[in-house]
Amino acid sequence: MITQGAVQAVHERLTEDLRVGRYAPGSRLPGERELSTRLGVSRTTLRQALAALEEDGALERSAQRGWFVPRQVIGEPPSTLQSFTEMARSRGLRPSSRVLRQEVRPATFEEADRLAVAPASPVLQLDRLRGMDGVPVCYDVVVVPRDRAAALVDADLTDRSLYEELRTRCGIAIHRSAYSVQADAADDRLAALLGTAVGAPVLVGREVAYTADGAPVLVGVNHYRGDAYRFEADLYRPGP
Template identity: 65%
Template sequence: MAPDTGEVALVQAEEPVVQEQAVGTAVAQTYRKLGDALRRGSFPPGSRLPGERDLATSLGVSRSTLRVALGLLNDEGRLERSSQRGWFVAREVVGEPPSTLQSFSEMARARGLTAQARVLQMRERPATFEEAERLRIAPAARVVELRRLRSMDNVPICLDVSVVANAPALASLDMTDRSLYEALEHECGIRIARSSYTVRADAADEQTAELLGIDAGAPVLIGDEVAYTADETPVLAGAMSYRSDAYRFQADLFRPL
């Protein structure tokens, strides 16, 4: 998660409603399972579905039930049928992602809270070897390092450390009480599209504990991330150290059919 990132939350795509009374429970359930698979991108646009026999077996239904469900999706324009080649996902169908990336500020606003940010350090410096590898830049290339204490309604939530590449204008901005994602997009022309994010537990050191208002050695959750633009260029690497009593990581995990 980007150092300005908070929580990953499920975004449900709206599905057309199929009444069980009209088509039967087995058909309705099969329709929903296939619809969820299309929404998640388990079958990419333009791809061919498994054969009816294999697909029916994997869903645990009869081929006749499967065909009715496939026909409903075909009527909605989400699937296309070739009499000789089978069923295909319509090319115009775009799968909704299972999760959405939120900045710390967006996460606060969604809860009706006010996000604050106190700048602890802002500097331009050479990238370390590890940062250069993560951001795919030359060793010692110039990066901007931003350290901030993030709060919601004046309650300290996390210590935020961000290292940003290819955004020298960031160093001249006042990042007090401002979203880093929004500043990058509006002031630097860099829009974050996705984040590779891991969470690990650790014990707070004395400095982190003092800033977060907890005891030294108390548990913290550390989110390490690399954030990318839409063309898969890594632009931000960082870590957020959250109070364990103030942050919950949420994600929905799916198994393929």
């Protein structure tokens, strides 16, 4: 006979496992047979506890594949410009950043136009794989004029906020960002970087960041996993 106390005990045990990160966001739980043996309960009792966790939003069920921990979905507060690092920390998540490319090269015509510099001017390109709690979330490519960010050319930017490094090392404070978002599908390379399937949905964010006096200092392209990012904005109708 199944008792409510037994179901509650399993519910509390699994809740604690999720809280301490025993099962990472996006991961699949062990099979019901293994879990019931590990917890010393019947599969019927286990299923009731799992169903309760599903109602709580702590787990997701797939009829073919089993039980999964939902991925952390991040979203930008309306009308608030935050760096990736700030966005993660505000949600109690641990940000990470792995540098894939950090080199000086000539600016393209488009970059030069957006940054208000001469074509072929030297710029620093920074490619990074950004993560939250160890889960890859974003592939980020940023370009800044070398003359304005010379201190970053040889700096160690692993697990660093670029906004913060620009402020502390270069005296540049980002004030606003012109940002657009569009949907796309992950190609082979992007899928491998973000740990998702080829053709999986991604959100592509393109930005030009400015200082308070209106000077453009950064252009960037961010590729977010479609199941891990949500963009929010306040929209207003004009008056009559």
